[in-house]
Amino acid sequence: MKxxxxxxxxxxxPRIYLDHAATTPVEKKVYRKMERFFTDNFxxxxxLYHEGVMxxxxxxxxxxxxxGLIGALVDExxxxxxxxxxxxxxxVGTVRAFRRANNQVKPHIVTSAIxxxxxxxxxxxxxxxxxxxxxxxxxxASGIVDPKDVRDALRKNTVLVSIMHANNEIGTIxxxxxxxxxxxxxxxDTGSPYPYFHTDACQSANYLDTNVLRLGVDMMTLNGSKxxxxxxxxxxxxxxxxSIDPLARGGGQEFGLRAGTENVPGIIGxxxxxxxxxxxxxxxxxxxxxxxxxxxxxxxxxxxxxFLNGDPKExxxxxVNLSIPRVESEQMVIELDAHGVACSARSACKSAxxxxxxxxxxxxxxxxxxxxxxxxxxxxxTRKADVDHVAxxxxxxxxxxxxxxx
Amino acid sequence: MKxxxxxxxxxxxPRIYLDHAATTPVEKKVYRKMERFFTDNFxxxxxLYHEGVMxxxxxxxxxxxxxGLIGALVDExxxxxxxxxxxxxxxVGTVRAFRRANNQVKPHIVTSAIxxxxxxxxxxxxxxxxxxxxxxxxxxASGIVDPKDVRDALRKNTVLVSIMHANNEIGTIxxxxxxxxxxxxxxxDTGSPYPYFHTDACQSANYLDTNVLRLGVDMMTLNGSKxxxxxxxxxxxxxxxxSIDPLARGGGQEFGLRAGTENVPGIIGxxxxxxxxxxxxxxxxxxxxxxxxxxxxxxxxxxxxxFLNGDPKExxxxxVNLSIPRVESEQMVIELDAHGVACSARSACKSAxxxxxxxxxxxxxxxxxxxxxxxxxxxxxTRKADVDHVAxxxxxxxxxxxxxxx
Numbered sequence: 001m002k003x004x005x006x007x008x009x010x011x012x013x014p015r016i017y018l019d020h021a022a023t024t025p026v027e028k029k030v031y032r033k034m035e036r037f038f039t040d041n042f043x044x045x046x047x048l049y050h051e052g053v054m055x056x057x058x059x060x061x062x063x064x065x066x067x068g069l070i071g072a073l074v075d076e077x078x079x080x081x082x083x084x085x086x087x088x089x090x091x092v093g094t095v096r097a098f099r100r101a102n103n104q105v106k107p108h109i110v111t112s113a114i115x116x117x118x119x120x121x122x123x124x125x126x127x128x129x130x131x132x133x134x135x136x137x138x139x140x141a142s143g144i145v146d147p148k149d150v151r152d153a154l155r156k157n158t159v160l161v162s163i164m165h166a167n168n169e170i171g172t173i174x175x176x177x178x179x180x181x182x183x184x185x186x187x188x189d190t191g192s193p194y195p196y197f198h199t200d201a202c203q204s205a206n207y208l209d210t211n212v213l214r215l216g217v218d219m220m221t222l223n224g225s226k227x228x229x230x231x232x233x234x235x236x237x238x239x240x241x242x243s244i245d246p247l248a249r250g251g252g253q254e255f256g257l258r259a260g261t262e263n264v265p266g267i268i269g270x271x272x273x274x275x276x277x278x279x280x281x282x283x284x285x286x287x288x289x290x291x292x293x294x295x296x297x298x299x300x301x302x303x304x305x306x307f308l309n310g311d312p313k314e315x316x317x318x319x320v321n322l323s324i325p326r327v328e329s330e331q332m333v334i335e336l337d338a339h340g341v342a343c344s345a346r347s348a349c350k351s352a353x354x355x356x357x358x359x360x361x362x363x364x365x366x367x368x369x370x371x372x373x374x375x376x377x378x379x380x381x382t383r384k385a386d387v388d389h390v391a392x393x394x395x396x397x398x399x400x401x402x403x404x405x406x
Numbered sequence: 407m408k409x410x411x412x413x414x415x416x417x418x419x420p421r422i423y424l425d426h427a428a429t430t431p432v433e434k435k436v437y438r439k440m441e442r443f444f445t446d447n448f449x450x451x452x453x454l455y456h457e458g459v460m461x462x463x464x465x466x467x468x469x470x471x472x473x474g475l476i477g478a479l480v481d482e483x484x485x486x487x488x489x490x491x492x493x494x495x496x497x498v499g500t501v502r503a504f505r506r507a508n509n510q511v512k513p514h515i516v517t518s519a520i521x522x523x524x525x526x527x528x529x530x531x532x533x534x535x536x537x538x539x540x541x542x543x544x545x546x547a548s549g550i551v552d553p554k555d556v557r558d559a560l561r562k563n564t565v566l567v568s569i570m571h572a573n574n575e576i577g578t579i580x581x582x583x584x585x586x587x588x589x590x591x592x593x594x595d596t597g598s599p600y601p602y603f604h605t606d607a608c609q610s611a612n613y614l615d616t617n618v619l620r621l622g623v624d625m626m627t628l629n630g631s632k633x634x635x636x637x638x639x640x641x642x643x644x645x646x647x648x649s650i651d652p653l654a655r656g657g658g659q660e661f662g663l664r665a666g667t668e669n670v671p672g673i674i675g676x677x678x679x680x681x682x683x684x685x686x687x688x689x690x691x692x693x694x695x696x697x698x699x700x701x702x703x704x705x706x707x708x709x710x711x712x713f714l715n716g717d718p719k720e721x722x723x724x725x726v727n728l729s730i731p732r733v734e735s736e737q738m739v740i741e742l743d744a745h746g747v748a749c750s751a752r753s754a755c756k757s758a759x760x761x762x763x764x765x766x767x768x769x770x771x772x773x774x775x776x777x778x779x780x781x782x783x784x785x786x787x788t789r790k791a792d793v794d795h796v797a798x799x800x801x802x803x804x805x806x807x808x809x810x811x812x
Contacts, residue, residue, distance in 0.1 A: 022450040023667060031444050038437050038636065044428040047750060048736065049743035051421070052428075055562070081638065085665030088654040098533065118656030118665060126653055139481035214713065225667055230444065231485065232638050232669025247653050248494040249531050250524030259524060260490030261429060261631055263638025330454065336456035344453060 016386045018343045020226075021168050021203060026269065027228040027380075031273040037265035045262050046251070050163060059262055062271035069278050070220070071211040078236045078257045079267050083202040083223035085247070086236035087118035087162075090198040090219045093244030094160045095132045098194070100245065102163060103212050107159040109134045112145050112174075113362040116200055120358070143172035143313035150180045158195040165215070166384070167205035169346055169359040169375060170310030171319025173208065174199075180216025192240075194241055202226045202234075204255050206277050207285040207317050218242050222274070224266065228380065229273025233266030277310050288378050291387045292339030296320055297377060297394035298391035300327065303398050309360060309373065318378040323365070327401050329372040335397040336374075341390050422514045422792045424749045426632075426724060426785030427574050432675065433634040433786075439678040440636065445669035451668055452657070458692050465668055468677035475684050476626070476643060477617040484642045485673050489608040489629035491653070492642035493568075495664070496604040496625045499650030500566045501538045504600070506651065513565040518551045518580075519768040526764070538565075548717035557588045563685055564601040571610035571621070575718030575752055575765040575781060577725025579614065580605075586622025596804060602648055608632045608640075612683050613691040618778035624648050628680070630672065634786065635679025639672030648686045677697050694784050695723035697793045701782060702726055704797035709804050715766060724794035725783040729771070733778040733807050741781075741803040747796050749782050750772055754789070 003145055026034075033292030037058070043051040043347055045059045057325055060074070067074045080086045091109065100109045109126070113136045126132040137149040145163055154161075161183055164244050166173045176199055183197045198219035205227050206380060219242060223234030239255065300306055305325040326331065327347035336343055347358040360366050376390065419509050432440075443464070449457040451465045459753065466480070473480045486492045496529045497515065504513045515532070517525055518624040519542045543555040551569055560567075567589055572579045582605055604625035611633050618626055625648060631638030644650060644663065656665030683690075706712055711731040730738065735751035742749055752763040766772050766779055 002420045010516075017457070019450070019453060019455070022453055023448060025446070025448040026444040028445060034444075038432040038440075039434060042429060042431040042637075043748075044425070047425060047428055047748070048739045049425070049748040051423070051748055081491070081669070082666045084656040085654050087656070088665075095534075116656070117658075118654070121655035129502075214669070229668060230671070231448075232672050247490050248524070249527035250493070251523070252523075259527065260488045261637060263487070265636070266638050278456065342449075342453070342455040342457055397654070404583040 001098055014340060016390055017381065018341060018376040018378060018386075018390060021171075021375065021377035023225045023231065023346055024228045024379060026230055027273060027276055029276065030229055030269045030272045032247070034265040034269040037268055041264075045264060046248055046253070055264055056304060059264055059267060062267050065271040066235060066274055069274050070222075071213040072237050073240060075216035075255055076240055077252045078232050078238050079262065079270075080236055080258055081232055081263070082225065082234040083200065083221050083299055084118040085118070086221035086234050087116060087200055088122045089163060089236050089244065089247050091119060091122040091160065092126065092219065093205050093257075094198075095126055095198055097243045098159045099131065101243075105157050106130075107132045108155045108157045108163045110137065110150055110153045110195070111237060112137050112139060112163055114143065114169075114172075114359045115162065115164055116202070118167055119164070119200060134156075137360050139172075141363055142314070143170045143309070143359070143363055144311055144314060145174050147175055147178040148183055151186075154182075154186055154195065157192075159294045160198060161195050162198040162200070165208060165210070166316050167203040167310070167359060168203045168359055170321045170363075171203070171316035172202070172310040173314045173316065177213050184216065185309050187384055193241065193243075203316060205274070207281055207288070212237055212239075219244075224270040224273055227273045227277045230266045230269040233263050233270045235270070236245065237371075239296055256328075268280065284380065285317045288382065291378055291382060291384060292317055292320055294384070295378075295391055296322075296388045298388065299394060302395040304392070307365075309363060309365070318382075320376040320378075322374050323360075324369045324372045324374060325368065326373040326405065327398055329374065331401055332374050332394075332397060334374055335401060336394065339393045339397060342395055343372050345372060347377060419777075420746060421749050422796055423787065424747060424782040424784060424796060426519065427577075427781065427783035428750055429637065430634045430785060432636055432681060432695045433682055434805035435682065436609045436635055436675050436678045440671040440675040443579065443674055447670075451670060452659075462791075465670055465673060465734070468673050471677040472641060472680055475680050476628075477619040478643050479646060481661055482643055482646060484644050484660045485668065485676075486642055486664055487638055487669070488631065489522070489606065490524040492627035492640050493522060494528045494604055495650065495653050496627065497525060497528040497566065497568060497763055498532065499663075500602055501532055504565045504647045505537065506526055507649075510564050511652050512536075512603060513538045514563045514602070516556055516559045516564055516567045517541075517545060518543050518545060518569055520578075520765045521568065521570055522574055522608070525570070525606060532808070541699060542696050546577075547574060547769055548720075549576045549610055549715070549765070549769055550717055550720060551580050551582055551585070553584040553588055556585050559592065560588075560592055560601065561778075562596075563613040566604060567601050568604040568606070570775050571605045571607040571614060571616070572722050573716070573765060574609045577609070577783075578679055578716040578724035578734075579610070579720045579722065582621050583621065590622065590805065599647065599649075599654045601735060607614045611689055613694070618643055618645075625650075630676040630679055633679045636672045636675040639669050639676045642758075643674070645808050649667045655780050690786065691723045694788065697784055697788060697790060698723055698726055700790070701784075701793045701797055702728075705800055706792065708801040713771075715769060715771070726782040726784075728780050729766075730780060730804055732776045732811065733804055735778040738778055738800075738803060741760075741807060742800065745799045745803060747799055749780060751779050752781060
């Protein structure tokens with residue numbers, strides 16, 4: 001019977017993609033919006049003639065659309081080439097602008113130990129160059145930053161606090177509003193515009209409220225490739241009174257924050273993708289939460305010693321991250337692949353030879369080096385039957401690997 | 407009779423686009439190659455499963471393709487978000503890497519007064535931050551850099567020479583090989599790996615030889631949007647033994663030079679666009695050269711006092727840049743637009759309120775402030791009839807403006 005189901009599935013649904021945190025397909029409707037901007041409406045939006053004006057209007061409409069969807073003003077949206085660039089722009093841009101104005105004071109950054117590599121690597125580079133000091137606050141065993149730790153880490157020279165909205169590996173949701181309140185109080189006390197508060201919301205945009213006013217952030221990173229939009233495009237929300245330096249200079253596009261001819265089709269696609277995800281996020285979050293917990297329950301019921309990494313409640317509705325005793329992460333991914341399931345052991349933004357995940361290490365709950373990690377991230381295409389099938393296949397895979405190594 | 411022709415044109419060819427230096431449409435064949443990477447083969451090329459491996463292979467093939475087309479090795483191609491980013495990466499990356507290794511020596515850059523704003527603005531920012539000194543060599547009245555001026559500008563601490571292959575406003579072709587020989591000789595004398603030699607080849611790639619070995623460059627900027635490929639993607643060729651720092655850090659993509667999930671559809675499109683332009687460049691250059699000179703001749707024969715900016719021979723086969731006495735640049739663009747012709751007064755990468763073109767100013771030939779500039783840049787869609795029509799319309803436009811201001 002099991003074989004029949006498997007071979008039946010193979011015919012009508014040969015592969016199950018559960019790596020939506022790595023990237024998402026471009027939604028058909030998004031793609032159709034972008035299409036004509038490649039071959040027909042291809043003009044440079046800076047041009048003075050009719051076609052340039054039309055393109056400039058399309059770009060302005062997309063910017064207004066994006067701004068409206070996150071509660072921002074139109075000149076607070078700086079389009080970039082994606083999440084990594086936006087994160088770097090927030091971190092490096094803040095430090096460079098501060099140093100230009102205050103060259104006697106070495107700036108200080110507060111971030112967390114579980115941030116995306118784009119934040120961590122840019123912070124480390126600033127430390128190594130002697131341009132900034134950085135405090136990496138830890139997280140609880142369930143992967144949550146304590147706002148009090150952020151408050152305690154603040155110094156007189158803290159120019160930036162960067163805490164992600166939801167983690168890309170374990171899906172834990174960070175208490176941004178509480179951190180924002182601490183930062184606001186600090187700024188009120190000192191009368192300084194610093195520290196700025198930045199968040200990377202790439203993983204949360206499909207499921208959580210990303211209204212910048214309600215979150216209380218000064219900068220926010222978002223990208224297209226995680227919200228069923230195009231790759232190679234994203235934006236940084238930059239509040240009006242925030243002063244950051246550009247990473248790349250030239251023609252003065254994006255209010256002087258990011259030079260280069262605008263990626264018009266990408267921006268059009270990003271705006272449409274964000275509109276769609278905003279429209280469906282509540283229902284989709286509800287739907288996936290049920291599937292997520294079903295997958296967790298089924299796996300935990302069949303595999304001995306397995307446990308969920310990251311808080312079970314304060315987590316994205318599409319994220320399942322598990323520790324499996326005595327099984328290698330990569331081997332699970334490869335075996336699952338052979339059985340028609342695409343998933344990851346950790347962030348796709350880390351190369352295979354970098355050792356253990358910095359996020360899992362920060363939890364302090366996985367002390368046994370032989371414990372493997374697996375991440376399933378659900379998405380729009382995920383159905384109940386997929387979840388049941390994956391739970392079944394995964395149990396078989398783990399059993400097979402465990403038996404082979406005994 | 408003239409009206410008949412005009413109204414006939416309006417029906418079958420309502421607009422003539424002569425601003426190919428600003429941007430080009432995506433070639434249909436290029437677009438078809440990209441298409442499936444948006445909605446179907448959308449996977450993250452860093453993923454371990456089958457779909458990731460397939461995407462990684464497509465990316466590797468595109469990189470090999472690009473490398474082969476310019477005479478480079480596969481690990482010498484760093485994909486970026488476009489020409490501006492590549493230029494910034496070359497300039498800022500060279501300076502930052504040098505300063506990390508030699509923090510006692512202030513690095514020095516040699517560039518020209520007519521470079522693209524991406525080069526000039528990044529150089530100026532480094533000067534203002536006290537990170538580098540910069541020498542801007544001038545050009546001849548015909549817009550050509552003298553290699554001897556580059557040689558004379560070299561200092562012991564010169565880390566980079568950046569000279570564009572062909573100018574974006576006046577289309578003049580720079581003597582890269584002669585400059586490369588000077589730099590090679592200097593490096594041989596001193597035994598230093600510096601200065602590096604970078605060129606921005608965004609404007610030349612459609613028409614000139616861009617083989618990096620024959621040009622003798624260490625770094626070369628190219629982008630998609632000028633070669634009938636997609637916007638938002640480009641690359642920097644970086645010779646193997648060159649040491650530059652990244653602008654954006656994170657997941658370690660692009661050999662650590664440029665983090666962020668790869669823009670796979672964009673890169674696929676860029677590779678195809680470069681292949682097409684390499685294949686057709688010789689014939690297309692011949693074809694456009696005839697049309698270019700026909701347009702120049704016709705305009706010069708009918709408008710009194712007009713003259714060509716930039717060398718008549720050492721110039722791109724698609725570039726016509728003219729000075730017109732006593733006519734405002736913008737007025738010409740707007741009137742031509744009203745008559746169905748799309749063209750520019752200068753680079754689209756400068757906003758309207760920035761005053762006179764820095765390229766025209768550097769020539770020193772336009773001393774009268776009332777002289778207007780117009781740039782026509784031909785492309786794949788340009789036919790002889792277009793050129794004749796534009797010459798006719800333009801003469802009428804200039805006459806009309808001149809008479810109105812008398």
